[in-house]
Amino acid sequence: MRPDWTTEAPVKDRRVRRSRTALMRAVVDLVSERDSAGVAVSEIAEAADVSRQVLYQQFGDRDSLLLEAALDLVRRELIDDLPAPDDERASLLALARHFAAHRRFYRALLTGASAFAFTEAMTGVFLPLNRRHLGRAFGDVLDPRGIEDLATFLTGGAGAVVNAWVVDGPDPLDANDFADRLTRIRSVVTSMITKEAGR
Secondary structure, eight states: OOOOOSSOOOOOOHHHHHHHHHHHHHHHHHHHHHTOSOOOHHHHHHHHTSOHHHHHHHHSSHHHHHHHHHHHHHHHHTGGGOOOTTOHHHHHHHHHHHHHHTHHHHHHHHTSTTHHHHHHHHHHHHHHHHHHHHHHHHTTTSOHHHHHHHHHHHHHHHHHHHHHHHHHSOSSOOHHHHHHHHHHHHHHHHHHHHHHHTO
């Protein structure tokens, strides 16, 4: 059974929320500072001012904490503030700026032991967004299976392009240039779909 990374588990206890938040922020800061996901659990717990036992109780292990921290970061700083879906360029620029601003953290995840799980988690976040966008744009020419296939294809392809840019792109990353690249790719795909549908 594949984990569902698209929903956030509700946390009711205020102390648990505080310690979870502290742990997620600590791991993002430490991994970004070191440019490596190989940060010891004891260092993360110390930076968050909680015990190792709390980390294990709330996340199970360091890799699960890393994934939850990445998902929290994407939700808080990108998904929750994305421009309107009809402003495609602004949405792509927001995405590029987010990944550029947190490059060291994401690069560490993409080059570490959590790379596959991280990529799956990000797919779980972005696939529903792409599915809705494509359904609105092409629902009159593609059946639901076609929308699903196209959303999966584009999410995977865009993820691979973003991952390569974060890991191997020039320093510093140019968010405007990358947003332009993504806009061109999306334009080509859109025109191909439109042409195929005879619009």
